[in-house]
Amino acid sequence: MDRLREKPSDWPVVLTIHGIRTTGDWQRELTDVLTRHGFRHVPLGFGFFRAVSLLMPWSRARKVEWFRKIYSDKFAVAECLPSVIAHSFGSYIVTKAMLKYSDIRFDRMILCGAIVSRAYPWSTVLIQRNQARTVLNEAGGRDSWARLVEWVVSDAGSxxxxxxxxLADGRVMQLIHERHEHSDYFYRQNFEQRWIPFLRGGEATQTVPVGEDAFNWKFVTTLLLLVSSLILCAWFLIGRGHSAGSFYQEQASTVRRDAGPVHEQSVVAPKPGSEKGTDIDGDGIPDPSGYESMFRYLRGAWVHNGDLPESSRPVIAGRCYKRKNALTTLIFDRADQSLDEGSGTVSGSWHQSSRNAFQYKPEFPVDFGKAVDGRKACTMSEREVETVVFYEEKGRIRALAEDWDASGDGAEAKIHLRVEECSANGIDCDSDMFGERALPNIEYISDVRLRIGDMIFVRQAPER
Structure with a gap:
């Protein structure tokens, strides 16, 4: 697509923010779709927010201020306005922040499962204050959470x-899905048919009302007869002095365990081409055909932008959870790569700028002093339970073709990755952390996309 020829830093930015009682798994699935269509995805997460916290005005106000700070730090002076996709409590945070701070502005907004008041003053926000170009609101007729919230939260709505x-003179578009519940919007077809066209400036695919199911009187009659029979049986047994007994139900508890080490799986690289003796690296020496296939596949810049899997480690009286959002670039080109025919390797450079969020969750019951030490060990702060740290890491990476047949007989290769050199914020990385650290293998997807573990990289078109 055209945007893949641009630098990823020039792609339009799309922020996403999840709701309560979740960590936003849908944001990770959306990353692949947005990247494939030339958007930079910046998922925002505020951790697991309990339902009881939603009832407390000060807890809601803290999240609004949290969002305002992130927007001011990253997008206040941006050349292009970001768009935003917000679900449930995320829609509350975004719209409340816009009312309070008129300098928070977006290009386009998508709300789904919103718990914002129906009387929200969009005409003021969109027309008079020009805080967004247009809004798409996806609502569900069977969303019990959005229907309930206005009864327990004073400034929320259905x-x-x-x-x-x-509707701000047509600048707010609404799609009412009669049978959708609170989180029925997060599937690839909806992303592709509604969200992507809307973010590009078009219109989302409309919904077609089908009406509710006909009321089944026969089923209700059967149910009433069954309940009446059970009541009569119970009355008869009690009247004769029999005890009804007790029924016990065993429930298996699911214990969350830390993820164990990831075992490497051998992924087969593209088969070497049939051409032999082609000079790939420009050194005047013909290269084996197997290397030709490997170099041709890897050559260029590969870019990944988005969330990486959450990890955790034990700390004093609790656990430390780490969420990482990173822009990672791998470069294999003629000027930068180094070839080693004997070992079947090609080296290149890598660069990663990341936003790391550390969150401390204590075990209960916990001693206050130990909890302070645990917070400090996790977040580097004795008071904050969550902190954000920005890192810039760079170095060299080596692609190793295991069991490579350098004679050019066309053998297949298993391509592994290892980090050879690394510096983080200008300081050499620990050898325990990097050095000869093994990474997941390269998995071929297409000529412009590859997967390394949980990261999907897109080939960046060369500058002209």
């Missing part, structure tokens, strides 16, 4: 069920 009243 816009995620019935939509908004103020």
């Amino acid at each position: 816009s995620g069920v019935s939509g908004f009243e103020d």
